[in-house]
Amino acid sequence: xxxxxxxxxxxxxxxxxxxxxxxxxxxxxxxxxAFILASxxxxxxxxxxxxxxxxxxxxxxxxxxxxxxPLVLHLGHPFRSPEMYxxxxxxxxxxxxxxxYMWYLMAVLVFEIWLDYRREIVLLSQSSTGxxxxxxxxxxxxxxxxxxxxxxxxxxxxxIVTLIGIxxxxxxxxxxxFIFGSIKANPWWSSPLMxxxxxxxAMVSGIAGVMLLYMGINKLRKQAIDMRCxxxxxxxxxxxxxxxxxxxxxxLVHRIYEANESFNSLNFMVHTKLYxxxxxxxxxxxxxxxxxxxxxxxVVKLPEIARKYMYVISGCLALIGVLAMRxxxxxxxQLFSKSFLGYTTYKMALATKEGLIVAIFLTLLPLLFLWxxxxxxxPWPEKSAPAPAAAD
Amino acid sequence: MSVFKDAGHLxxxxxxxxxxxxxxxxxxxxxxxxSFGEYGHYRGAAMGEIAAxxxxxxxxxxxxxxxxxxxxxxxxxKHAHVNCEACHGxxxxxxxxxxxxxxxxxxxxxxxxxxxxxxxxxxxxHAEDPSSVKPEMPDTAVLCARCHTASAAKPKGFPQVxxxxxxxxxxxxxxHQPHNPAIDAGGAK
Amino acid sequence: xxxxxxxxxxxxxxxxxxxxxxxxxxxxxxxNYKMSDHxxxxxxxxxxxxxxxxxxxxxxxxxxxxxGHFRTWVERYHRSDWPMTESGEVTANPLIVPEVISPDGGKxxxxxxxDESGKxxxxxxxxxxxADSPCTQVCPVGATFISPDGVVLVDQTYCLGxxxxxxxxxxxxxxxHPTKEVADKCTLCYHRITKGLTTACCEACPTGARQLVxxxxxxxxxxxxxxxxxxxxxxxxxATGAKLFYNDLDGxxx
Numbered sequence: 001x002x003x004x005x006x007x008x009x010x011x012x013x014x015x016x017x018x019x020x021x022x023x024x025x026x027x028x029x030x031x032x033x034a035f036i037l038a039s040x041x042x043x044x045x046x047x048x049x050x051x052x053x054x055x056x057x058x059x060x061x062x063x064x065x066x067x068x069x070p071l072v073l074h075l076g077h078p079f080r081s082p083e084m085y086x087x088x089x090x091x092x093x094x095x096x097x098x099x100x101y102m103w104y105l106m107a108v109l110v111f112e113i114w115l116d117y118r119r120e121i122v123l124l125s126q127s128s129t130g131x132x133x134x135x136x137x138x139x140x141x142x143x144x145x146x147x148x149x150x151x152x153x154x155x156x157x158x159x160i161v162t163l164i165g166i167x168x169x170x171x172x173x174x175x176x177x178f179i180f181g182s183i184k185a186n187p188w189w190s191s192p193l194m195x196x197x198x199x200x201x202a203m204v205s206g207i208a209g210v211m212l213l214y215m216g217i218n219k220l221r222k223q224a225i226d227m228r229c230x231x232x233x234x235x236x237x238x239x240x241x242x243x244x245x246x247x248x249x250x251x252l253v254h255r256i257y258e259a260n261e262s263f264n265s266l267n268f269m270v271h272t273k274l275y276x277x278x279x280x281x282x283x284x285x286x287x288x289x290x291x292x293x294x295x296x297x298x299v300v301k302l303p304e305i306a307r308k309y310m311y312v313i314s315g316c317l318a319l320i321g322v323l324a325m326r327x328x329x330x331x332x333x334q335l336f337s338k339s340f341l342g343y344t345t346y347k348m349a350l351a352t353k354e355g356l357i358v359a360i361f362l363t364l365l366p367l368l369f370l371w372x373x374x375x376x377x378x379p380w381p382e383k384s385a386p387a388p389a390a391a392d
Numbered sequence: 393m394s395v396f397k398d399a400g401h402l403x404x405x406x407x408x409x410x411x412x413x414x415x416x417x418x419x420x421x422x423x424x425x426x427s428f429g430e431y432g433h434y435r436g437a438a439m440g441e442i443a444a445x446x447x448x449x450x451x452x453x454x455x456x457x458x459x460x461x462x463x464x465x466x467x468x469x470k471h472a473h474v475n476c477e478a479c480h481g482x483x484x485x486x487x488x489x490x491x492x493x494x495x496x497x498x499x500x501x502x503x504x505x506x507x508x509x510x511x512x513x514x515x516x517x518h519a520e521d522p523s524s525v526k527p528e529m530p531d532t533a534v535l536c537a538r539c540h541t542a543s544a545a546k547p548k549g550f551p552q553v554x555x556x557x558x559x560x561x562x563x564x565x566x567x568h569q570p571h572n573p574a575i576d577a578g579g580a581k
Numbered sequence: 582x583x584x585x586x587x588x589x590x591x592x593x594x595x596x597x598x599x600x601x602x603x604x605x606x607x608x609x610x611x612x613n614y615k616m617s618d619h620x621x622x623x624x625x626x627x628x629x630x631x632x633x634x635x636x637x638x639x640x641x642x643x644x645x646x647x648x649g650h651f652r653t654w655v656e657r658y659h660r661s662d663w664p665m666t667e668s669g670e671v672t673a674n675p676l677i678v679p680e681v682i683s684p685d686g687g688k689x690x691x692x693x694x695x696d697e698s699g700k701x702x703x704x705x706x707x708x709x710x711x712a713d714s715p716c717t718q719v720c721p722v723g724a725t726f727i728s729p730d731g732v733v734l735v736d737q738t739y740c741l742g743x744x745x746x747x748x749x750x751x752x753x754x755x756x757x758h759p760t761k762e763v764a765d766k767c768t769l770c771y772h773r774i775t776k777g778l779t780t781a782c783c784e785a786c787p788t789g790a791r792q793l794v795x796x797x798x799x800x801x802x803x804x805x806x807x808x809x810x811x812x813x814x815x816x817x818x819x820a821t822g823a824k825l826f827y828n829d830l831d832g833x834x835x
Contacts, residue, residue: 007656007680007681007682007683008753009654009683009706009752009753010649010650010651010654010683010685010686010753011650011651011747011753011754011755011756012753013649014756014757016744016747016748016756016757017744017748071743074743075741075742075743076740076741076742076743076744076757076761076762076763077740077741077742077762077763080722080739080740080741081741082423083721083722083724083739083741084721084722084741085416085420086419086420086423086424087424087428087433087722087723088721088722089433089720089721089722089723090433091718091719092718092719092720092721092745093719094719094721094743094745095721095722097721106409107409111405114405118401140401141401141404141405141408142404143400143401143404145397145398145400145401147398149398150398150399150400150401153398153399153402157402179745182719183715183719183748183749184715184751184819185715185748185749185750185751185819186748264677333748334748337753338751338752338753338835339681339753339835340835341678341679341681341835425739428723431728431729432723432726432727433723433726434723434724434725434726434736434739435723435736435738435739438726438734438736438738438739439616439728439734439771441736441738442734442736442768442771442772443771443772443775443776444772445772446772447643447770447772447773447776447778447781448642448643448781449639449642449643449773449778449781449784449785450778451778451779451784452784471787473787473788473789474787474788475784475785475787477639477784477785478635478639478784478785478786478787479787481642482639482642482643482781538633538634538635538690539631539633539787541693542693543632543691543693543694544693544694544695544696544697544701545632545657545659545691545693545694545701545702545703546631546632546701547628547629547630547631547702550631550788
């Protein structure tokens with residue numbers, strides 16, 4: 001009955017965290033990962049990835065704008081969500097989301113993008129017409145000062161913001177891991193490694209996402225792909241994926257070796273209900289395969305076209321693997337009974353507020369936002385920018 | 393001076409922040425419920441609201457205030473510690489909710505975002521109006537069996553019988569008076 | 582039936598007092614209830630429970646608990662005899678894998694058990710009203726809390742319905758109310774205990790297997806009971822400060 005095997009506490013039969021809560025850490029992770037990639041260039045002076053710097057920032061912003069939507073939609077009372085800002089509960093990991101989110105959105109991402117684009121914004125506010133002109137005008141905040149001195153100040157401040165942004169990105173996503181990792185009632189979640197695993201998998205997915213976007217957009221724009229850039233990104237993705245995989249395996253080995261009271265139950269779950277999403281999708285297809293592909297690109301001298309295909313395949317697989325990981329954490333954590341005596345089933349709805357259609361829409365929505373952002377603030381240098389007008 | 397001039401746009405951005413923060417503080421002042429934080433990080437008035445819910449089980453004292461004859465009889469038998477409402481059900485019954493017309497499309501859409509509170513149905517109070525509101529007389533075939541049907545799972549010392557073997561379909565109250573069930577207590581009416 | 586006699590009697594002081602208690606308003610408004618004087622909990626005497634499901638039904642009636650969700654429920658445990666194959670090998674440890682059932686939360690009782698082997702017992706479950714409750718800890722907005730008299734409550738006008746508390750409860754005592762879309766759980770019949778009544782489940786329990794206890798009341802029989810019995814809480818390793826005390830709790834219960 002109801003897809004229950006064995007014994008569940010009667011209130012456990014329904015899952016309260018649906019596919020939307022799977023998307024929430026996934027999208028947040030893409031934000032954090034994209035930002036880390038951007039900071040590679042800015043703070044760590046990895047010049048090779050410069051072509052993706054602005055694209056990574058805009059991607060982070062587009063996904064960050066969507067990140068709270070699945071959360072708010074899944075609430076029973078979405079309109080009460082401002083209570084998180086008005087009366088945040090200091091002992092709740094979730095309460096900090098509002099503040100961390102606002103901080104990251106406004107103080108880090110928007111500020112950094114604004115600083116970086118200020119020259120273009122000012123120029124565009126003078127060259128464009130109509131509604132666009134008004135939008136750019138508002139974005140200048142009424143200051144048209146783009147003297148070399150002011151731009152130098154922007155550069156310096158932007159560097160500091162990025163520096164602050166790195167721990168902020170870690171905070172944003174690490175704390176998402178903490179939401180799960182701090183639940184002592186749930187042995188599948190309760191682990192101090194959870195925030196760390198979340199951060200590293202986030203970096204993998206964000207870097208893979210930006211890499212794919214960069215390659216895809218350049219293909220669409222019929223521009224040459226800067227292979228030095230993509231090679232470097234793939235290298236970083238490979239190293240970070242190794243760390244991520246090691247941490248996940250450490251967690252797994254630790255659980256297997258300790259084999260505490262929950263082990264039999266969780267072990268059974270991984271071999272039955274989660275077999276496909278955990279073993280097949282997450283570990284074999286989503287982690288080991290891209291790792292092997294990326295490893296090959298690192299040690300074997302391959303022609304450019306082969307590398308491109310391998311990057312695209314491993315990037316897509318990494319995105320699937322990380323999504324599967326989020327699924328296994330969120331859904332997997334609710335499939336077994338806290339009595340360790342039984343299992344329930346998650347039946348994804350199709351057209352409800354928390355159904356598959358909404359989930360797909362929310363996954364695609366950031367791409368729409370990104371399209372608007374790219375139109376508004378072109379991330380590629382000078383190509384479509386107007387001739388510099390005399391300013392100041 | 394020119395440093396400030398060239399960093400002027402940064403002050404504008406910072407000004408936006410300060411402004412937003414001030415607006416937030418003002419809004420916060422007005423929307424946070426007054427009793428929030430009275431006892432802890434919650435709305436103190438919530439306890440009063442929860443405590444004000446109407447009770448439906450009135451408690452045996454309320455029943456015994458009128459039915460003292462039954463209380464006397466019960467106190468002498470094995471069911472002395474079984475409260476009235478354990479068998480007779482809650483003194484106050486809730487009527488089933490009246491049939492609601494199906495809401496229109498707009499209302500159903502709104503309900504997706506703001507779930508409506510379920511309508512409250514009236515309480516029938518036997519203690520206020522004893523003649524017109526009467527608790528249902530329980531069916532002993534169901535009622536007695538619920539506790540006294542023999543099962544290997546029940547505590548060994550608890551009196552239990554297999555109903556079919558025990559009475560062969562004869563109603564329980566033929567031999568046992570529920571308020572004092574021992575047969576020598578004069579079960580047959 | 583002597584209706585007129587009873588109608589007259591209802592005006593008598595005893596009935597009037599009982600009646601007034603039922604209708605009394607807020608806890609601080611009713612003069613004889615002071616939150617600081619109480620610290621509520623419950624005692625469950627497992628050997629007394631017969632699995633009739635009266636408590637589950639009473640709770641549903643009293644608190645309008647929606648079908649399929651439970652503020653309290655009853656589990657039946659069957660710990661089988663030590664299983665051995667003919668060659669003398671042990672196949673499973675019944676302490677670790679007991680058979681547990683709770684059909685519809687035990688609302689309509691349990692099927693008759695005919696297998697005489699092993700050990701059976703019933704375990705009524707409900708909110709443990711933990712003193713260090715993990716569910717109130719995680720609420721992002723302060724919509725669930727421990728009241729000054731030790732009851733874990735939900736402010737349903739303030740709850741977002743995020744279900745984080747549902748995930749944090751180790752005992753499975755919370756659910757999201759299907760129509761109100763907010764967290765719902767046992768209130769320890771807060772609307773009753775603040776008026777001098779006991780909880781609906783205790784009122785309806787025919788064997789006295791459930792006892793509401795006030796740990797701040799020195800005259801409460803719980804103090805004597807705790808001295809003379811072997812009492813345990815559920816999942817003590819969770820360190821939740823549970824105040825749902827079980828007498829004679831079997832080690833296989835979780």
